[in-house]
Amino acid sequence: MGIYRKLYADFGPQHWWPGDTxxxxxxxxxxxxxxxxxxxxxxxxxxxxxxxxxxxxxxxxxxxxxxxxxxxxxxxxxxxxxxxxxxxxxxxxxxxxxxxxxxxxxxxxxxxxxxxxxxxxxxxxxxxxxxLQRPVFVIDAYTKRVLSRHGIMEHEEPYEVFQGHFHSSLKPDMQLYNEYHALLVRVGKIYCRPRKPLCGSCPLDGV
Ligand code: SF4
CATH class of the missing domain: 1.10.340.30 (Hypothetical protein; domain 2)
Structure with missing residues (x-):
């Protein structure tokens, strides 16, 4: 939850997913x-x-x-x-x-x-x-990159292993999963680039 709290404190709510229905x-x-x-x-x-x-x-x-x-x-x-x-x-x-x-x-x-x-x-x-508002954590390339760079998971682990990490460490809360995934995408896009991550200015530096 340290990562989530830090990202939420820095970025605030992301209001995902854009779509009327x-x-x-x-x-x-x-x-x-x-x-x-x-x-x-x-x-x-x-x-x-x-x-x-x-x-x-x-x-x-x-x-x-x-x-x-x-x-x-x-x-x-x-x-x-x-x-x-x-x-x-x-x-x-x-x-x-x-x-x-x-x-x-x-x-x-x-x-x-x-x-x-x-x-x-x-x-x-x-x-x-x-x-469908089901408590299922979405894993994507940003999530894999952030977690592996922070030594939490090996990047090569399969999708289900990454997902299992979130499902076993968080309560099944649809709103939390919604926000957490959106925040990981945000930090991945802005700071955690595939090459030359901008750690010095990233909210997760030192987390
Ligand atoms: S850019 Fe941010 S998220 Fe990526 S490794 Fe550096 S501190 Fe971590």
Whole structure:
């Protein structure tokens, strides 16, 4: 918790995840793979102006039109196929509604999400945490870098081992996991760069 407290004291609340609905959050989680958030926002802006930000409408649109609409997010053909795979899952299993997932337990939902083509652990857990408010810690490259540089974990450890570290050392608190992940992304972007980390000015220097 030392890292969390230090980051929260320095950066304050991050107000994640930007998105008006659980569906929009899930779409953003898929679009943000291998790109930055500015590009995702442009792609989501295109989807919004074409009124495609609903499961039924996006499911019905041809793949080629969807790909063209999300072009700013990069890898747009691959991501259009991934969105369509996710929409199949959502339409078939839940008639397009996140509300119908509410009664389902988290581990069953996670297994199902991981079975969708193109959804790996980071995307599945982002959807669970930020769209469905489940207490699941999201691990990403920033988290791995910060923890390994502070000698807490080996960088090569698998996703589940990193996640296990958070799940075993923190209470299962959705709001805490939300904020903590967002803060790790913030420190990773600003200070903990892949090369030449800016430790001298970083709030985690000496932690
Ligand atoms: S920049 Fe340095 S002090 Fe900051 S998180 Fe990275 S390794 Fe730690």
């Amino acid at each position: 659980p569906f929009e959050v899930a779409v953003g989680a898929i679009l943000t793979q291998n790109t930055n958030w500015d590009n995702v926002e442009r792609a989501i802006g295109n989807l919004r102006s074409k009124r495609l930000l609903s499961a039924r409408k996006m499911h019905a649109v041809p793949d080629s039109e969807l790909a063209e609409t999300i072009r700013p997010a990069g890898y747009f053909n691959v991501k259009a196929r991934r969105l369509k795979a996710f929409l199949e899952f959502l339409m078939e299993g839940y008639r397009g509604s996140f509300k119908r997932m509410e009664g389902e337990d988290t581990s069953s939902l996670r297994e199902k999400l991981l079975g969708v083509n193109g959804i790996g652990p980071e995307t599945a857990d982002s959807i669970l945490l930020y769209a």
